[in-house]
Amino acid sequence: MTAIFEAALTGWDWLIDNIIYVNLLLSVIIVFFQRRDPKAVWTWLLALYFIPGFGILFYLLIGQDFHKSKMFRIKNVEDKMRYSIESQEEMLRSFNHENLEDPLVRDYGDLIMYNLKTSGCVMTVHNELEIFTDGEAKFEDLRRSLRKARRFIHIQYYIIKNDELFDSIVPILIDRVRNGVEVRILYDGMGGRFMPKKRWEELEKAGVKVGVFFPALLGRLNLRINYRNHRKIVVIDGNIGYVGGFNIGREYISRDPKFGYWRDTHLRITGDAAVGLQIRFALDWNYATHENLFTNMAYFEAEDRTKLENAIQSGEQRLLAIQIVASGPDTLDRQVRNNYLELFHKARKNIYIQTPYFVPDDAILSALKIAARSGVDVRLMIPCKPDHPFVYWATYSYAGELLQAGARCYVYDNGFLHAKGVMVDGRVSCYGTANMDIRSFELNFEVNATIYDEDVTCELEEIFRNDLYHCREITPEIYEKRNLLIRIKEQGSRLLSPLL
Numbered sequence: 001m002t003a004i005f006e007a008a009l010t011g012w013d014w015l016i017d018n019i020i021y022v023n024l025l026l027s028v029i030i031v032f033f034q035r036r037d038p039k040a041v042w043t044w045l046l047a048l049y050f051i052p053g054f055g056i057l058f059y060l061l062i063g064q065d066f067h068k069s070k071m072f073r074i075k076n077v078e079d080k081m082r083y084s085i086e087s088q089e090e091m092l093r094s095f096n097h098e099n100l101e102d103p104l105v106r107d108y109g110d111l112i113m114y115n116l117k118t119s120g121c122v123m124t125v126h127n128e129l130e131i132f133t134d135g136e137a138k139f140e141d142l143r144r145s146l147r148k149a150r151r152f153i154h155i156q157y158y159i160i161k162n163d164e165l166f167d168s169i170v171p172i173l174i175d176r177v178r179n180g181v182e183v184r185i186l187y188d189g190m191g192g193r194f195m196p197k198k199r200w201e202e203l204e205k206a207g208v209k210v211g212v213f214f215p216a217l218l219g220r221l222n223l224r225i226n227y228r229n230h231r232k233i234v235v236i237d238g239n240i241g242y243v244g245g246f247n248i249g250r251e252y253i254s255r256d257p258k259f260g261y262w263r264d265t266h267l268r269i270t271g272d273a274a275v276g277l278q279i280r281f282a283l284d285w286n287y288a289t290h291e292n293l294f295t296n297m298a299y300f301e302a303e304d305r306t307k308l309e310n311a312i313q314s315g316e317q318r319l320l321a322i323q324i325v326a327s328g329p330d331t332l333d334r335q336v337r338n339n340y341l342e343l344f345h346k347a348r349k350n351i352y353i354q355t356p357y358f359v360p361d362d363a364i365l366s367a368l369k370i371a372a373r374s375g376v377d378v379r380l381m382i383p384c385k386p387d388h389p390f391v392y393w394a395t396y397s398y399a400g401e402l403l404q405a406g407a408r409c410y411v412y413d414n415g416f417l418h419a420k421g422v423m424v425d426g427r428v429s430c431y432g433t434a435n436m437d438i439r440s441f442e443l444n445f446e447v448n449a450t451i452y453d454e455d456v457t458c459e460l461e462e463i464f465r466n467d468l469y470h471c472r473e474i475t476p477e478i479y480e481k482r483n484l485l486i487r488i489k490e491q492g493s494r495l496l497s498p499l500l
Contacts, residue, residue, distance in 0.1 A: 261415030
């Protein structure tokens with residue numbers, strides 16, 4: 001141990017002695033060999049030269065981009081092969097579908113086509129949807145659905161913690177395995193770093209297949225802060241899918257005093273859109289475990305589709321149009337961000353946003369400011385407390401800029417707001433795992449459900465309005481009165497926003 005410590009000190013001494021040359025080398029790499037946003041380039045250069053040594057450490061932890069194309073080459077090819085076939089077939093099928101006679105879907109036809117052509121996001125209409133805003137209710141429903149699984153259960157969360165919530169799910173999974181159900185769990189190597197390895201081994205011995213996305217190289221030390229899989233997906237029998245903001249941990253069921261009540265939004269989708277979630281899970285699982293789920297197409301067939309179709313034909317159930325939109329650093333287009341951008345451009349009456357982190361890029365911020373100045377009712381709801389301080393104060397700064405454009409901003413005071421979604425004109429809504437920030441747009445793997453339906457969107461807007469009773473509004477006058485310390489925190493955090 002002493003030898004390792006001495007070697008570390010020697011390495012640090014060498015770094016300090018050669019700091020100028022190391023900074024110069026990294027500067028050349030950042031400027032000439034990595035395709036980055038100019039603001040991010042200047043931010044990294046400032047970090048390297050104004051905080052020498054630590055700037056290099058931060059770059060190695062969260063800025064390194066050396067192997068990005070190599071890391072995702074296989075995954076990107078897999079996506080393109082599958083989607084190049086699907087996009088041609090499904091485009092013809094979808095645009096002859098009876099639901100496109102609906103003015104709402106027709107008005108958003110260009111967005112539907114964009115999502116389809118760039119990432120194979122097929123619009124499906126044979127769906128049911130239920131909205132959860134409380135963790136206890138969501139996980140109780142999930143456990144009830146897991147108990148009914150007959151063929152397979154596929155679970156993917158960014159964070160899975162070893163606590164009472166996970167304990168309530170594990171016995172159900174083991175029971176289903178004993179009854180012949182295939183169970184797979186995929187978690188992120190950063191988000192699941194505190195789960196004891198022994199716990200995973202116990203599950204594997206019971207027959208549960210476990211995969212980890214970007215595992216840590218040295219125990220719990222994970223140097224890859226970027227490129228995290230932030231998705232939360234559960235698919236049961238190809239027919240039921242869950243997607244949204246809740247992870248598996250006691251704070252998500254409001255049992256952590258640090259956060260208090262946890263206000264989130266999660267969707268339960270029954271029908272064809274669950275297959276879209278299943279495709280996304282399969283691509284991530286294939287990459288992480290090298291088990292190709294596409295060799296068995298039974299995973300991608302909605303088991304109870306006929307039952308739902310009959311209900312729609314009989315008038316007991318209406319058509320519900322949904323697109324599952326995913327994005328990540330393995331794709332050339334920023335689909336989730338561009339989907340938001342197009343929704344903002346199309347807004348004529350209102351835009352309601354809920355997000356724990358609001359660190360938009362220039363295009364998103366400009367679209368919202370233009371909408372607000374054009375008479376669109378733009379409202380932003382953010383948390384009252386930070387779980388990531390730098391991101392929180394950057395959020396506060398960008399919220400202030402929206403206020404100046406005529407938008408209205410609210411701080412949720414009833415615990416912690418973690419819901420991630422957008423509602424536009426009472427017609428279209430988009431909820432899922434993506435925050436309204438650069439990290440979600442460019443560096444994380446995310447998935448959202450875009451819902452082209454007035455009833456669902458109005459329900460979500462009603463939830464938003466009810467949340468306002470637990471909020472305090474930040475008016476331009478209140479914002480201007482913030483003290484010097486807050487202004488310093490804002491400016492410092494905003495300077496780092498391209499890296500957050």
